[in-house]
Amino acid sequence: MVEKAKFIWFDGKFIPWEQAQVHVLTHTLHYGLGVFEGIRAYHCHDGRTAIFRLKEHIQRLYDSGHVMMIDIPFKKDEIEAACCEILRLNGQKEAYIRPLVFLGEGVMGLHPKGSPIQVAIISWVWGAYLGDEGLRRGIRVKTSSFTRHHVNIAMTKTKTVGNYVNSIMAKLEAVHAGYDEALLLDTAGYVCEASGENIFLVKDGILKTPPMTSILPGITRDCVITLAQDLGLTVKDERFSRDELYLADEVFLTGTAAEITPVRDVDGRKIGPGHPGPVTQQIQEVYFGVVKGQHERYQNWLTYI
Ligand SMILES: Cc1ncc(COP(=O)(O)O)c(C=O)c1O
Structure with a gap:
């Protein structure tokens, strides 16, 4: 409540x-x-x-x-x-x-x-959207049987109320199956986004996130791209398949509510060693410092009240 x-x-x-x-x-x-x-x-x-x-x-x-x-x-x-x-x-x-x-x-x-x-x-007042333990240990994600919106069916770059019925269907299905969150594929079958978060994978030190085509242009996604690049990491925004996700070293979700939530399992496949990896932990640490005003460089992202 x-x-x-x-x-x-x-x-x-x-x-x-x-x-x-x-x-x-x-x-x-x-x-x-x-x-x-x-x-x-x-x-x-x-x-x-x-x-x-x-x-x-x-x-x-x-x-x-x-x-x-x-x-x-x-x-x-x-x-x-x-x-x-x-x-x-x-x-x-x-x-x-x-x-x-x-x-x-x-x-x-x-x-x-x-x-x-x-x-x-x-x-x-809203705590960790996917749970404190999820933030610390990572969550389990299930690929949904519901496809994300086609770009000519719903306006995916908007936060439109009705768009979220699709998210709710996916979330209900994932939770019913014993998972924490749903991953939706786009209409071509590539990884798109979670029910209320964007997604990143890390492979051999390089980050990948789906391009803007049919996702919500997440503000946290934008922060992560900037922070990762400022940390000297390479970020590619290009589409990838679900098996590329299964084979990733690390996976994490980003969103205002979910912040930076590590993923430890996708569809029963352990991601990396099955706990948050070093890149995810580094991004989490910087992000939580930035939102709390610890990094001078990103002060322009904050509106003090
Ligand atoms: C469908 C969807 N994708 C991604 C996001 C992440 O966006 P942001 O980081 O701006 O909160 C959200 C949350 O608003 C969302 O609802």
Whole structure:
């Protein structure tokens, strides 16, 4: 259960948590057209709180809106300011922030014209998405029988509400089979992404991650590419098959919620020695330092509140 906080920002105002309600005729509830973001704020080493890559997340929210023809009725800097203020009002030093843009009550039918466009920003305390033990020891991943969206069926570069039914189907299947997370292949059969994370493999010291074609352009993915290159590692964004994954020395997932989660098993095949490898551990260590403001070089990724 989500741990209740005091306030939610709703259509421009901070209102008490319990009052952030919608009507059953809310268009997005029926048809799934809406866009959202997932952002983390960290309690930094100097005692301050910083939102990680806030501008990039808000830009992606507006990009999602643009693609889905949802004209967000606020300016980007108003949304950014509300993300900072909600943490102050809720007294949260560390939190997950969820801006959600949805079509409210008004019209029914598939053409959304006339639906009010509403925006909520919720913040709650959320620990390791795939578990603390998963972060430390690695998780088990199952290739899904559900294929990731075809690029001309859903807009894969957006965080569109309805896109996540595909993720949920894959996640349910993986958990039902006793795994922690689902890996989805693209429509050509190559490794694409996990239900809510991007994926990397490491082979002979080189990192590989699927290209942007049909994945969500993950902000954590972008961080990892930069951090790895700054560490002197080679990163290739090119497609690869599931057997290449089975044969990798290391595999890890990246996402705002999941952070850097090592994978120790894919479809019952042990990855490397079956525990997080040195490259994954190095990336994890740098990443957790960066988000907590320890590395001067990446200070521009942090918005202190
Ligand atoms: C489908 C999918 N892929 C990848 C990611 C990782 O993106 P990010 O690192 O920006 O959180 C997410 C999370 O938002 C996601 O939902």
